[in-house]
Amino acid sequence: MILKNENDIYIYFEVIEQLKPHKILDVGMFLKRIGGVSRKAMNREVPEEIQLDGVDFYPEIDFPVWHHMYNNIYDINSFLKNVRKAPYELAVILGAKTFYQDSACSLMMQKLSECVRYVLVNEISEQWKHQVSIFRTIDLQVEGDCYYLLDLGENGYGYKNICNDA
Numbered sequence: 001m002i003l004k005n006e007n008d009i010y011i012y013f014e015v016i017e018q019l020k021p022h023k024i025l026d027v028g029m030f031l032k033r034i035g036g037v038s039r040k041a042m043n044r045e046v047p048e049e050i051q052l053d054g055v056d057f058y059p060e061i062d063f064p065v066w067h068h069m070y071n072n073i074y075d076i077n078s079f080l081k082n083v084r085k086a087p088y089e090l091a092v093i094l095g096a097k098t099f100y101q102d103s104a105c106s107l108m109m110q111k112l113s114e115c116v117r118y119v120l121v122n123e124i125s126e127q128w129k130h131q132v133s134i135f136r137t138i139d140l141q142v143e144g145d146c147y148y149l150l151d152l153g154e155n156g157y158g159y160k161n162i163c164n165d166a
Helices: 006-019 076-085 105-115 159-165
Strands: 023-027 051-055 072-074 088-093 116-121 136-142 145-151
Touching: 006 088, 006 116, 006 136, 006 145, 023 105, 072 076, 076 105, 105 116
Parallel strands: 023 051, 023 088, 051 072, 088 116
Antiparallel strands: 116 145, 136 145
16 A cells, blocks of 8 residues: 655656646545655645545545545545546546556546546556547656656547536
């Protein structure tokens, strides 16, 4: 569960700083998984004015501070039920290899394609590999680690329609 790769931490904060999203979905609760007790790490931070929601892969491990770091915390099922209420500019899925093997992953990936503009991942799931040619994909390198920023918003996916319905 604990993530220790400093490049993951760097890219998490760098993409947020560059995109300046208003709403972020932290799929897997990255800040929780790096042992964070605030929205800060490595002299970087997620500003308080940004709505930061998390989808918790390990809800059985709970610490009250995480409820102050995140505006909303969902388990996978509650997120799937509530997804249409809050379109996001950015979703982050880092260190989620075990999630990609979960049976709910396929549903989650479909829902993300309906409500998120950009998705930052450190690997592309099997569910999305056949669609990557449709997405505008930006490869990001940090000291030999490769990350992908997928742009789902301009390709006819649901993000634009949901934003217009909100």
